[in-house]
Amino acid sequence: MTMSEASTAASELLLDARGVTKRFGGFVALNNVDLVVRPGERLGLIGPNGSGKSTLTNCLCGALRTDGGSISFAGRAIDKLSSYQRARLGLGRSFQLPRPFHSLSLLDNLRIPLVYAVNARGGTHLSEQQIRARSTELLGEFGLGGKLHRLPGDLTQVEMRKLELARAMATDPTLLVSDEALAGLSHSEVDEILALLLALNKRDVAVIFIEHIMRAVMAFSERLVVLVAGEKIADGEPKDVIADERVIGAYLGQ
Amino acid sequence: MSNGRFILFACLVGVALVAASMFVTNEYYVFAAYFVLQYVVLATAWNILGGYVGYVNFGTTAFLAIGLYSAAALNKWLDLPIPALIPIAGVLCGAVGLVMGYLTIRLRGVYFTIATLALSVVVQTFITNWDYVGGSRGLYVMRPSEVPVFGSYVAYLFFLMTVLAVAAVVTARAIERSTFGFGLAAIRDDETAAAASGVPVLRLKLVAAAISGGLMGMAGAPLPFYLTYVEPTSSFSLAYTVNSVAMPLVGGTTSWIGPVIGAVLLGTMQQAMTVLISSSVNLLVVGLLLVIFVIAAPNGILGLIRSKGGKKPDPETNPLAAMLVTEKRSSQ
Ligand SMILES: Nc1ncnc2c1ncn2[C@@H]1O[C@H](COP(=O)(O)OP(=O)(O)OP(=O)(O)O)[C@@H](O)[C@H]1O
Numbered sequence: 219m220t221m222s223e224a225s226t227a228a229s230e231l232l233l234d235a236r237g238v239t240k241r242f243g244g245f246v247a248l249n250n251v252d253l254v255v256r257p258g259e260r261l262g263l264i265g266p267n268g269s270g271k272s273t274l275t276n277c278l279c280g281a282l283r284t285d286g287g288s289i290s291f292a293g294r295a296i297d298k299l300s301s302y303q304r305a306r307l308g309l310g311r312s313f314q315l316p317r318p319f320h321s322l323s324l325l326d327n328l329r330i331p332l333v334y335a336v337n338a339r340g341g342t343h344l345s346e347q348q349i350r351a352r353s354t355e356l357l358g359e360f361g362l363g364g365k366l367h368r369l370p371g372d373l374t375q376v377e378m379r380k381l382e383l384a385r386a387m388a389t390d391p392t393l394l395v396s397d398e399a400l401a402g403l404s405h406s407e408v409d410e411i412l413a414l415l416l417a418l419n420k421r422d423v424a425v426i427f428i429e430h431i432m433r434a435v436m437a438f439s440e441r442l443v444v445l446v447a448g449e450k451i452a453d454g455e456p457k458d459v460i461a462d463e464r465v466i467g468a469y470l471g472q
Numbered sequence: 473m474s475n476g477r478f479i480l481f482a483c484l485v486g487v488a489l490v491a492a493s494m495f496v497t498n499e500y501y502v503f504a505a506y507f508v509l510q511y512v513v514l515a516t517a518w519n520i521l522g523g524y525v526g527y528v529n530f531g532t533t534a535f536l537a538i539g540l541y542s543a544a545a546l547n548k549w550l551d552l553p554i555p556a557l558i559p560i561a562g563v564l565c566g567a568v569g570l571v572m573g574y575l576t577i578r579l580r581g582v583y584f585t586i587a588t589l590a591l592s593v594v595v596q597t598f599i600t601n602w603d604y605v606g607g608s609r610g611l612y613v614m615r616p617s618e619v620p621v622f623g624s625y626v627a628y629l630f631f632l633m634t635v636l637a638v639a640a641v642v643t644a645r646a647i648e649r650s651t652f653g654f655g656l657a658a659i660r661d662d663e664t665a666a667a668a669s670g671v672p673v674l675r676l677k678l679v680a681a682a683i684s685g686g687l688m689g690m691a692g693a694p695l696p697f698y699l700t701y702v703e704p705t706s707s708f709s710l711a712y713t714v715n716s717v718a719m720p721l722v723g724g725t726t727s728w729i730g731p732v733i734g735a736v737l738l739g740t741m742q743q744a745m746t747v748l749i750s751s752s753v754n755l756l757v758v759g760l761l762l763v764i765f766v767i768a769a770p771n772g773i774l775g776l777i778r779s780k781g782g783k784k785p786d787p788e789t790n791p792l793a794a795m796l797v798t799e800k801r802s803s804q
């Protein structure tokens with residue numbers, strides 16, 4: 219039985235997006251896209267430039283309002299929730315173009331999700347000391363341990379990407395949408411970040427992994443979804459999907 | 473310094489100011505110092521929304537005038553003393569800030585600023601046509617010639633404004649170091665990213681607008697007694713708006729001390745120019761300084777001091793500059 223089969227009971231799904239549609243003026247950026255993610259699943263999302271991957275991320279995480287369809291997360295309809303409420307529910311994301319808080323130190327960049335997403339969630343409450351410890355630990359994992367008190371402006375492009383991902387992870391998500399976190403990274407850095415994402419996934423965090431680097435996508439994904447021109451054209455086992463003629467024709471063959 | 477210690481320190485400065493005012497024989501100086509302290513409150517209040525959140529409010533006159541006229545009207549009606557009028561003006565203007573925020577704060581950059589300017593026009597029109605407070609003719613405000621302890625009424629007003637200034641500065645500094653303040657900074661830097669990190673953007677902006685407006689209103693409450701005659705044209709003087717924008721920008725907007733530095737410097741300078749030259753050059757000089765600082769020292773005097781310590785200037789934290797460079801970032 220393939221992972222994408224609709225026989226999976228809806229209650230087992232972490233994310234259940236049905237018929238998501240987004241228009242910019244007359245342009246249809248997403249057309250009736252269905253996307254499900256199971257708890258702890260690693261889902262690869264690929265597609266040509268401009269196919270709507272980031273737009274889908276924005277719709278799922280609340281940065282954009284959808285023009286149609288429904289989205290539920292952890293068994294709850296989240297269509298009407300704002301972006302910050304979805305983050306608090308455990309829907310974390312990184313931005314394709316890093317958007318750091320440029321007037322705050324790296325430590326304080328991570329403090330924001332720790333106090334506003336994790337602490338606001340209820341349950342655990344991190345003390346000032348724990349906040350420092352957690353942000354220091356996360357920055358260390360991303361190789362930014364030496365720059366805790368620097369401003370994002372002092373970072374290289376690659377370090378900025380790492381900060382972006384670290385901040386998304388600091389929300390302590392149950393589903394992380396990683397939008398091209400690896401662009402511009404060297405071969406070894408790609409492996410490093412992949413290892414971090416895999417470690418995160420080991421802690422039962424589901425990941426939607428948007429990426430152009432096929433080596434990374436194939437290494438990471440348990441299931442692969444392909445978007446082309448705002449439509450989902452394939453969804454299934456990675457090895458089956460990359461052998462699909464339509465996928466080869468529309469994306470991989472380029 | 474912890475918040476507790478800072479409050480103690482700020483109160484000591486306040487006590488020293490009040491004590492000094494009692495020894496000054498020439499009442500004009502106390503009068504002038506009141507003017508400067510009023511700007512410490514206005515600039516600090518402006519900075520809570522303008523500097524910490526990056527929303528440039530051109531409606532200072534509206535808040536100040538609502539505080540002023542509500543105090544004048546309530547004094548005429550119920551004969552309330554100033555210590556009762558100040559909190560009433562604060563609550564009223566806080567509510568106006570909240571409503572203004574709710575209606576306009578979804579607007580970004582320059583559109584928000586234009587909306588706040590429109591608020592001033594609306595309030596001025598309303599007050600010019602409000603007969604109870606004299607409409608365009610104006611209204612005389614009676615003040616008792618003697619007050620216990622302080623002796624002169626001007627010394628009493630100076631004491632009240634000192635209390636307000638201490639309260640405003642303590643509030644601003646406490647915000648800056650709080651979780652709330654970090655949330656505001658995140659919003660200023662990037663609203664979309666802040667929301668994705670769990671920051672309730674709209675709510676925090678509204679709270680900041682209410683606190684900012686409330687403090688401005690409180691600064692306006694003693695003003696009718698300071699002026700003894702209030703009328704719309706001077707109450708809605710452009711000077712209040714321009715100064716409350718210029719002072720934080722000249723001092724530096726990222727810290728509580730910036731608006732204080734700016735208010736003391738520009739406020740004192742304007743008092744001196746009024747005596748030595750004429751008050752009509754005040755706005756010209758303040759405007760010029762504003763332009764020079766925005767171009768040459770976007771982080772104000774604070775930024776200049778910090779750049780000596782090796783810190784790079786960050787023009788993006790200048791709210792005016794950020795407002796004029798309209799945000800074209802997509803949500804990629
Ligand atoms: N805010 C917007 N306004 C208008 N059009 C937009 C907006 N955001 C995205 N688009 C358009 O929607 C389409 C999908 O864009 P999107 O950024 O989602 O693509 P993508 O799959 O993430 O591409 P890439 O691989 O280059 O990141 C593009 O044609 C883009 O120009």
Ligand SMILES: [Mg+2]
Nearest residue numbers: 271272314804
């Ligand atoms: Mg994209």
